[in-house]
Amino acid sequence: MRRWAVLATAVAAVVALAVLAVARWEEGRYARASAARIARSTAAYFEAVTPANRADSSDFDLRHLLAQARALTTLPGWEWPVEIYHGTAPLVDAAAPPLPPAELERLPDWRDGAALVPLRGPLNGDGDGEAVVGVVAVRPAGRGGLGGLLLSWAFLAALLAVAAAAGAKFRGRPHREYVAAALLLGLAAYTDVRGAARCSTNDWLTATRLLMQEAATRLPGPRVRVVLADVAPIGLGADLVWADSGTQRPRRVRIRGTERAVVAARLGSGRWADIRTAPAEAFTSVWLVALLGIALVGPFGFAALQWAERTPARPLRETATAWGFLAPAGLHLAVFSVGPMLFALYLSVHGASAGFLEPVRPYVGLENFRAVLGDPLVWASLGKTALYALYVPVSMALALAVALVLNRPGRAALVLRAAFFLPFMSSVVAVGLAWQSFLSIGPRDWLGSQRTALLALIVLSIWIQVGYQMMVFVAGLQRIPQAYLEAARVDGAGAWQRFWRVTFPLLRPVTQFVLVTGVIGAFQMFTLVYALTGGGPLYATDVIMRRLYETGWASLEFGRASALSLLVFVVLLGVTWAQFKLLAGRRAVEHA
Amino acid sequence: MASVTLRGLTLAFDGAAQAALRDLTLEVRDGELLVLLGPSGCGKTTVLRCIAGLEDPTAGDVLIGERVVTSLPPAQRDVAMVFQNYALYPHLTVSENIAFALELRGMPAAEIARRVTSAAGRLGLADLLERRPAELSGGQRQRAALARAMVREPSVFLLDEPLSNVDANLRIELRAELVALHRALRATMVYVTHDQGEAMTMGQRIAVLHEGRLLQVGTPAEVYQRPADVFVARSLGTPAMNILAGRARGTAESGDDRMFESGSLHIPIALPTYEGELQIGVRPEHVGVCAVDQGAGNGDILIVELLGNETVVHLNAGGQPLVARLPGLVDVQVGTRVGLKLDRRHLHLFDASGVRIQ
Numbered sequence: 007m008r009r010w011a012v013l014a015t016a017v018a019a020v021v022a023l024a025v026l027a028v029a030r031w032e033e034g035r036y037a038r039a040s041a042a043r044i045a046r047s048t049a050a051y052f053e054a055v056t057p058a059n060r061a062d063s064s065d066f067d068l069r070h071l072l073a074q075a076r077a078l079t080t081l082p083g084w085e086w087p088v089e090i091y092h093g094t095a096p097l098v099d100a101a102a103p104p105l106p107p108a109e110l111e112r113l114p115d116w117r118d119g120a121a122l123v124p125l126r127g128p129l130n131g132d133g134d135g136e137a138v139v140g141v142v143a144v145r146p147a148g149r150g151g152l153g154g155l156l157l158s159w160a161f162l163a164a165l166l167a168v169a170a171a172a173g174a175k176f177r178g179r180p181h182r183e184y185v186a187a188a189l190l191l192g193l194a195a196y197t198d199v200r201g202a203a204r205c206s207t208n209d210w211l212t213a214t215r216l217l218m219q220e221a222a223t224r225l226p227g228p229r230v231r232v233v234l235a236d237v238a239p240i241g242l243g244a245d246l247v248w249a250d251s252g253t254q255r256p257r258r259v260r261i262r263g264t265e266r267a268v269v270a271a272r273l274g275s276g277r278w279a280d281i282r283t284a285p286a287e288a289f290t291s292v293w294l295v296a297l298l299g300i301a302l303v304g305p306f307g308f309a310a311l312q313w314a315e316r317t318p319a320r321p322l323r324e325t326a327t328a329w330g331f332l333a334p335a336g337l338h339l340a341v342f343s344v345g346p347m348l349f350a351l352y353l354s355v356h357g358a359s360a361g362f363l364e365p366v367r368p369y370v371g372l373e374n375f376r377a378v379l380g381d382p383l384v385w386a387s388l389g390k391t392a393l394y395a396l397y398v399p400v401s402m403a404l405a406l407a408v409a410l411v412l413n414r415p416g417r418a419a420l421v422l423r424a425a426f427f428l429p430f431m432s433s434v435v436a437v438g439l440a441w442q443s444f445l446s447i448g449p450r451d452w453l454g455s456q457r458t459a460l461l462a463l464i465v466l467s468i469w470i471q472v473g474y475q476m477m478v479f480v481a482g483l484q485r486i487p488q489a490y491l492e493a494a495r496v497d498g499a500g501a502w503q504r505f506w507r508v509t510f511p512l513l514r515p516v517t518q519f520v521l522v523t524g525v526i527g528a529f530q531m532f533t534l535v536y537a538l539t540g541g542g543p544l545y546a547t548d549v550i551m552r553r554l555y556e557t558g559w560a561s562l563e564f565g566r567a568s569a570l571s572l573l574v575f576v577v578l579l580g581v582t583w584a585q586f587k588l589l590a591g592r593r594a595v596e597h598a
Numbered sequence: 599m600a601s602v603t604l605r606g607l608t609l610a611f612d613g614a615a616q617a618a619l620r621d622l623t624l625e626v627r628d629g630e631l632l633v634l635l636g637p638s639g640c641g642k643t644t645v646l647r648c649i650a651g652l653e654d655p656t657a658g659d660v661l662i663g664e665r666v667v668t669s670l671p672p673a674q675r676d677v678a679m680v681f682q683n684y685a686l687y688p689h690l691t692v693s694e695n696i697a698f699a700l701e702l703r704g705m706p707a708a709e710i711a712r713r714v715t716s717a718a719g720r721l722g723l724a725d726l727l728e729r730r731p732a733e734l735s736g737g738q739r740q741r742a743a744l745a746r747a748m749v750r751e752p753s754v755f756l757l758d759e760p761l762s763n764v765d766a767n768l769r770i771e772l773r774a775e776l777v778a779l780h781r782a783l784r785a786t787m788v789y790v791t792h793d794q795g796e797a798m799t800m801g802q803r804i805a806v807l808h809e810g811r812l813l814q815v816g817t818p819a820e821v822y823q824r825p826a827d828v829f830v831a832r833s834l835g836t837p838a839m840n841i842l843a844g845r846a847r848g849t850a851e852s853g854d855d856r857m858f859e860s861g862s863l864h865i866p867i868a869l870p871t872y873e874g875e876l877q878i879g880v881r882p883e884h885v886g887v888c889a890v891d892q893g894a895g896n897g898d899i900l901i902v903e904l905l906g907n908e909t910v911v912h913l914n915a916g917g918q919p920l921v922a923r924l925p926g927l928v929d930v931q932v933g934t935r936v937g938l939k940l941d942r943r944h945l946h947l948f949d950a951s952g953v954r955i956q
Contacts, residue, residue: 489685492652497699497750498673507698511689 010315014308018184021304022191025297029195032293033202036286037146040206042121043242044086044213045144048078049123050239051217052090052142055224058128064137065127071140072097074224081216086209087145089120105141113141120145147209185305192301196294203286208256211269214240214281215254222273232273245282252278258285263357263369353568374569378557384570386545387553388577394464394549395528401468402520405475406513410505412476413483423480426473434470434533441466442538456546459539463547466534471527475520482516483509522582529578550574600663600753600786602626602649607658609644609810618644619655620810626754631780631787632815633801635794635833641810642790643682646756649788650679662753678747679756683763684739686731686746693718693727696745717749720779736764740772748783755787761796773800794834798822806830828952831879837910837921839946840885842878862916863895865940869947872955879946882910882923886939887930893937899930913938 056066056074075090075097090097094105109117113124125140218237225236234246245266252270259268259282267285270278314322357370378384408426412419429437445452445462452462486509494504510517532551535541541548541556548556554574558567604624610617618641626632634642647653649660651672659668667675678699686695693714700710718724721741731739740760747755760776761769777800780787791797797804798818805815806829814826818834825831825839832838844860846869855866858878865878890896897913897920909928913920915938922938930936947955 487683487685489681489683490687493679493681493685493687494698495652495672496650496677496679497746498702499698500673503702507702508687511687514689 010311014311017307017311018304021188021300021307024303025191025195025301028300029198029297032199036199036202036206038116038121039286040209041086041144041146042115042123043206043210045088045121045123045142047210047214047217047240047242048088048144049125049142050242051221052125053128054237054239055221055226056128057226063128065139066092068092078220081220083212084216085147086213087120087147089143090125091141091143093140110138110141113138117143184308185302188301188304189298192294192298195297195301196290199293199297200287200290203290207267207283207286211256211267211281211283214242214244215269215271218271218273218279218281222271232277234273234279237271237273237279241281241283245280247280247282249278249280252280350568350571353564354572356565370565374565375573378566378569378573383545383548384550384553384573387548387550390460390546390548391529391531391550394460394467394531395525397464397467397471398521398524398528401471402475402517402524404468405472405520406479406517408472408476409479409483410509413480423477426476428473429470430474435537437470438466438534438537441469453539454543456543459543459546463534463538466538467528467531471524475524478516478520479513482513486512518585522585525581525585526578529574529581601628601630601661602754602786602788603659603661604645604648605659605661607645607648607655607660609641609648609653609655616810617656618810619648622658622807622810622812624805624812624815626786626788629784629786631777631789631800631802633797633804634788634790634807635797635801635804636792636807638792640807642792642807643758644810645807646679646758646788646790649675649754650677650756651675675754676752677754677756678750678752680740680743680747680758680760682759684731684743684760686739686742688731691728691730692723692734692742692745695731695742696749698746699750713749714745717745720748721745737768737772740764744776744779748779753786755785757787757789759791760789761791761793769796776800794836798834804834806833824954825879825946826954828877828879828948831946831948835881837882837923839879839881840920841948842880842918842920844876844878845874846872846876860915861895861918862897863918863920863938863940865894865945866942867945867947869955875950876955877948877950877952879948880940881944882921884941884944885920885922886941887911887922887924887928888937888939890935890937893939895938896935897938898935899932902930902932 052066052071052074056071059065059067071090071092075088078084078088078090079098089099089102091105091110094107094110096102096104113122115122120143123142123144124138125142127137127139217240221237221240222232225232234248238246249270252268254270254272256267256269259266261282265285265288266282268280268282270280273279317325354374355369355371357373412423412426441462442453446454450458452458490508490512491504494508499507530551531549532555535547535549535552536555539547541552550570551574554567554570557563557570602625604622607619607622607624608617609619622641622645624645634645636642644653648655649662651667651670655668659666661667662675662677686692687698690698696714696717697710700713705713714727715724718727721744723738723741723745726734726738726742731742734742740763743760757776761772764772773796776789789796789800801818803815803817804821806813806821808829814821814830816824821830822834825834828841832841842858842860842863842865844858844863846856846858846867855868858865858867858876860878867878869876886893895915897915899911900914901912903910903912904927906927908926909924909930911922911924911928911930913922913936920938949955
């Protein structure tokens with residue numbers, strides 16, 4: 007009893023510390039990323055403003071470099087400890103130790119708490135420039151944020167709740183306080199991470215603004231006016247646009263549906279430019295999930311331990327084993343079903359991104375759904391799909407008839423059952439291609455005609471599916487005890503009456519299974535269309551899955567494709583629900 | 599109502615080593631409750647299925663009344679069957695189950711309702727009519743299956759171990775109910791069981807089957823008192839009849855009985871001319887104990903079972919095992935030797951192959 011309580015306390019403490027550690031690590035990562043980015047901008051600044059030693063030299067004028075390096079640290083608002091090495095010699099703090107020559111050759115990203123970025127020499131006419139002539143080192147600005155304070159408080163609260171929960175008797179009560187504390191801890195940790203992310207973007211914007219403003223005054227002449235192209239390298243690819251005026255504090259602006267971090271830099275008298283970049287905190291939502299998840303491991307572990315403490319060893323072992331067996335399937339389901347579904351949900355309410363891999367997508371609400379529902383091609387394909395799905399009851403009737411005939415012992419029945427099953431076992435594409443050549447032999451091209459293409463697919467699908475459905479029906483028939491049929495015979499029922507009044511009702515769960523899976527399968531049919539008709543001729547076989555594929559992979563409209571897939575999901579849900587309602591008018595039959 | 603006659607019924611299943619039924623001839627009289635008794639696998643259920651038309655006999659005929667029905671389908675035989683597992687249609691309610699056969703016949707709905715209500719009322723199912731079989735207890739399912747058979751008013755009822763799936767207490771109760779039902783309906787019933795208690799208490803006549811052959815038919819008393827062979831003798835009564843193997847010795851010159859010897863037992867028997875191996879059957883209640891050397895022989899007591907109203911003693915009589923059933927509580931000690939008395943009026947004599955001699 008005590009052992010369990012101690013264990014529970016340990017679990018709770020470890021989980022709380024884990025949340026804290028993850029948050030701290032992520033914070034540090036943002037600080038380092040920010041420092042590295044500032045260092046790159048700083049290097050770009052020096053490369054832009056420092057004149058060359060001589061006209062054809064690939065080295066900077068050292069006096070200029072020294073003056074500008076010193077000037078950088080005195081800029082009002084510059085809060086990042088910076089060191090510029092010319093070769094291995096420090097310029098800002100001459101008393102500092104020089105850089106080891108070996109490190110200049112193979113520059114590490116990080117050294118002594120500072121991000122290191124190579125400083126490349128000026129371009130000369132020979133084109134052999136851009137040699138590394140020095141190093142820019144930037145340390146993150148040390149500051150204790152509000153988030154850290156919050157985090158400490160929440161941690162304390164969580165520890166208190168854990169202590170209270172564990173100290174109290176180890177009983178079967180839901181520890182609501184602990185769950186609340188854990189959630190609070192996770193939330194606080196996330197706030198901290200988000201704050202760090204926001205801070206890293208803001209730091210870089212601020213530094214870049216200062217660097218650009220400084221550069222605007224120091225660019226080597228002769229220049230009439232500064233143009234954006236002159237300072238653009240300092241922005242490291244961020245958007246630069248002329249603006250009327252602006253605040254010099256970083257702010258968040260929604261531009262065409264996308265959140266951007268913006269700061270205004272003054273590039274001359276009355277000339278302002280906005281520096282726009284993706285705000286780092288926009289990508290932290292995964293950390294909300296992760297941190298809340300980690301935090302909730304505590305309460306879950308607590309509940310699990312409570313359960314384990316109450317449960318005797320044998321069922322405990324059995325349950326653990328059962329979960330062990332379920333885990334791979336569960337993981338597979340989570341990664342390949344639930345995950346993509348959630349992603350589709352996300353995609354369906356967001357617009358297209360600039361690049362395929364660019365994660366920032368503007369939120370567009372139900373725009374994708376509106377577009378999909380307003381598309382006549384979508385409606386046409388839904389109609390085609392529904393028409394195509396009508397093959398399911400036809401093939402089911404055939405399959406049931408075959409099953410009734412072949413549900414008997416003996417080698418002949420076995421061989422025939424295998425023969426019917428063969429098309430289903432073969433590759434759909436292979437079967438389809440075989441039929442394609444077969445169908446084009448005759449006097450008319452069945453797949454090539456707009457009137458007959460869908461019909462040909464329906465016939466082909468029946469041919470493929472009958473064997474499978476027959477096998478399921480045979481399995482169902484063999485599960486029906488003979489006694490019911492014998493009772494019916496004695497009761498005076500003929501063969502037809504026995505089928506309608508006994509066999510068919512007892513087969514209902516199987517029939518329902520075949521129907522539901524068949525209709526779902528029909529709605530998801532893609533391979534045949536893709537292999538045989540490509541949706542043609544003239545959209546005659548453009549079923550919903552092909553429309554989806556077309557939208558997603560041909561037009562690269564993932565938002566719309568996701569919206570369409572969700573619509574298909576809703577349609578299938580409705581169809582399935584209706585089938586259950588219609589067919590399961592009575593409760594499931596149990597064999598008495 | 600009608601009689602059922604089986605004439606030389608033989609049934610061999612494909613691939614089976616021996617026939618399930620061998621030249622079986624039996625008459626079930628009109629209105630009679632006949633019990634088919636035998637161990638599992640003896641063919642008794644097969645007989646029932648042949649009567650119902652669920653099996654086609656290889657040879658022989660089935661007659662219901664005067665009509666030969668051997669090649670008729672079950673539907674045209676006018677028999678009702680209660681299956682061992684009841685076989686109530688799981689997708690139908692109790693009332694739909696009972697009405698099933700009537701609906702198939704196209705009977706008017708009002709008449710069906712009347713019959714269902716009446717049958718259900720008779721078997722105490724009135725409150726359960728809308729339930730499904732899965733929602734019934736074992737005894738209720740059994741009654742529903744009976745009602746389903748009864749409502750058809752068939753010529754013959756076939757019952758296949760209908761009580762084997764209900765618990766012991768309920769079985770005794772239902773046994774009495776079934777007998778009462780039989781009396782009330784005056785129906786011809788063929789009742790299959792492997793339980794000798796059911797056979798003795800319920801059957802007007804008992805037919806004992808063994809390996810597809812009919813061994814004996816008779817009233818319970820006849821079959822108990824004059825078993826036709828050793829198998830029948832041991833099938834009825836608990837503990838089972840003692841069978842002593844041995845040989846008759848001596849001659850009957852002086853009109854005296856000859857002496858039968860088995861183990862330590864010497865039993866005088868009135869069989870003047872019989873020579874060869876002999877088996878004597880004696881029921882445990884006809885074995886008594888007395889002082890050593892005062893009876894037909896001596897036996898060592900192996901086991902004593904005190905049952906209260908009687909005491910069952912297992913003995914070893916010079917290598918011949920013997921069971922005695924003594925009334926009341928008898929004070930005998932395991933390991934002691936006692937004399938044994940056999941009631942001469944209740945000895946059953948069988949030849950070496952087990953067939954009754956007298």
